[in-house]
Amino acid sequence: MNSGTWTVKTCTGRDWGIIKKIVIDASNREISFVDVLIDETQQIVRLPWSSLDIRHEGFYLKHSEPTIVNPAHAISSSVVAVDIPAQIPGRVRPAPPRAGWARPSAGSA
Secondary structure, three states: OOOOOOEEEOOOOOEEEEEEEEEEEOOOOEEEEEEEEEOOOOOEEEEEHHHEEEEOOEEEEOOOOOOOEOHHHOOOOOEEEEEOOOOOOOOOOOOOOOOOOOOOOOOOO
8 A cells, every 4th residue: 555545445456446535533533434536436435434444455345335325424513524635745754752751762772
């Protein structure tokens, strides 16, 4: 899986779509749904996060027929939608140290 696009594949490994948006529940900070642009129809559908199997190679549908959710019924007051950029440039950098926390030196075990 590369960092540029997040491809969703069928159970058999065929490209099915691309994740365009994730929906996070603000109350528990967990991913609830993903919006996927389907390759064949160019339609965006909302899938429950639980319908995806996450593997080292990428995202796979758990079932041959995915459970598509009506977006209007999938949003509650505690859910926040977050757009994923099409390209994620640069490298991942470590977070800066927090106050009162020191990184171990190279010589310490």
